[in-house]
Amino acid sequence: MLRNKLLTLLISLMAGLLGNEQAFARLYDDVIDSGYIRIGVYKDFPPYSWEEQGKPTGLDVDIARHIADKLELDLQLHWITPDEGLEDDLRNNVWRGHYLDKDEDNPLARKNVADVMLRVPYDKAYAYKRDSLGYLINEFVVMMAPYHEERWQVAYDSQRLDSVKTVAVFQYEPVGVEVDTVPAFYFTSALNGRLRDKTRHYVNPRAAFEAMEQGEVAAVMAMRSEIDWLLEQGGNPRFRLAENSFPTMGRQMWDVGIAVRETDRQLGYAVEAVLDDMIRGGQMKQIFERYGVRFSAPSFYQVEQAAQTQAQ
Structure with missing residues (x-):
């Protein structure tokens, strides 16, 4: 009897721990039904995202507003304080939440994560990087939808x-x-x-x-x-x-995209469609020009445009 009770309690605790690995993760339908979308942007990071006289502003803030408008949702900004590396930022702000950010009703859960994170370096090699044991390092995250070349x-x-x-x-x-x-x-x-x-x-x-x-x-x-x-x-x-290059530096330009939880690709595809329309329709370039910043389309669009030009 006691053994059964202990076994039941252990199973319950394990289920709770596993279930909370992606605590408060909201799937596409949850986001739409809630009426708002939580988009992660970096804190104090001009010209991308910062606060000016208490008002959020910046390239990524404007992009986030456009995404929310097109999805007919209210925008909630999730401010990201950078950690030691991108892997930490993805873990703390997309799929798991920061270990200090506890839910008072459920101490095992992390409560504050973004539905979508902006300004994530888009690199296939990094996205599928494996550790020394062969496991995917970013298995809980999908990096997709490049919207700018930096x-x-x-x-x-x-x-x-x-x-x-x-x-x-x-x-x-x-x-x-x-x-x-x-x-x-x-x-x-x-x-x-x-x-x-x-x-x-x-x-x-x-x-x-x-x-x-x-x-x-x-x-x-x-x-x-x-x-x-x-x-x-x-x-x-x-x-x-200056117009110089940087010998021996390695990669000198890279695409920037979004990150969503691996379980929420549908939301990622919806945001990707909005960003694609912004790039092709010129709204993305207009946002960049508003801040005096040059917009460079991601490599995919540059290759596509070069192919179209060559076909003509």
Whole structure:
């Protein structure tokens, strides 16, 4: 009798734990029936998503609003604080929830996850990456629907540099980068470390731009959208865009898409259709232009357009 009770309790606890691995996951029908969609965007990350005088703004915020409108749903923004890596962000904000974000009624459950997460690097190799035992690292998440191509960009002070035809110029002039990013690693290791002494680290690209305004650095490297927005905001005619590439850097451009739970592909397909219409109809480009940022269509659309041009 006691054994049966203990066995029943154990089964119940195990079922609860397994059921809560994707706690509060809402399937497509749940989202539609609820009347709202919860879309995840990164916190304090201009020009993509941030708050200005308490009002959410940014490229991804506007994209999220458009998605909600087209699906005839109210929008709830889920603000994402970045963790150590993308895998952590996907776990904490898409399929499981952060371990600190408990539900008071059910201490085993995580209560606050997004239905859809924006600005997720779209890479098939990463999406199907396996661990040392052969298990999929991202088995609970689907990355899909690329809506923008991002790349690295340098802006420089034309009063200090005539041009930036090669990164070798940063052997002699300091460059500002965000700490713990690809540019930070690149400039401290490229050309056998010859750029390391002229590399200055800042908390974000905005701080690096302020340093360029004050003459601390001659250039800044960050994502192109960030550079475009900072140039638009500052309006300083001295600051110009470099056109150089970055030897030995590896991937210098990548697509950005969405992430949904593996169990909720239907919602992902619905959002994908909205994003596709935005790209083809020009609304996506208009949103980017609103923030002074250049829009570059994902590689799929570029290949498609090139094929159509060639056919003509």
